[in-house]
Amino acid sequence: MTEETTSGGETGWICNLCKVPLEVQTIRLQYSRTIFALHLPACPRCGMILIAEELATGKMAEAEQILEDK
Numbered sequence: 001m002t003e004e005t006t007s008g009g010e011t012g013w014i015c016n017l018c019k020v021p022l023e024v025q026t027i028r029l030q031y032s033r034t035i036f037a038l039h040l041p042a043c044p045r046c047g048m049i050l051i052a053e054e055l056a057t058g059k060m061a062e063a064e065q066i067l068e069d070k
């Protein structure tokens, strides 16, 4: 019986180095004095974090708006 891995947090991304599926992990980013917790695909073996540029810049733009509103 072969069981397909369906552990939670599968992203469909594969680490280029380890050839293992990336898992969604909580990553903390600091921007200005604010820390954001993002859920990003990361390699469980080597720790490589995949940051989609659009995602990062989108979050940063959001953050700037929040900061400016204050």
Ligand SMILES: [Zn+2]
Binding pocket: 015, 016, 017, 018, 019, 043, 044, 045, 046, 047, 048
């Ligand atoms: Zn890796």
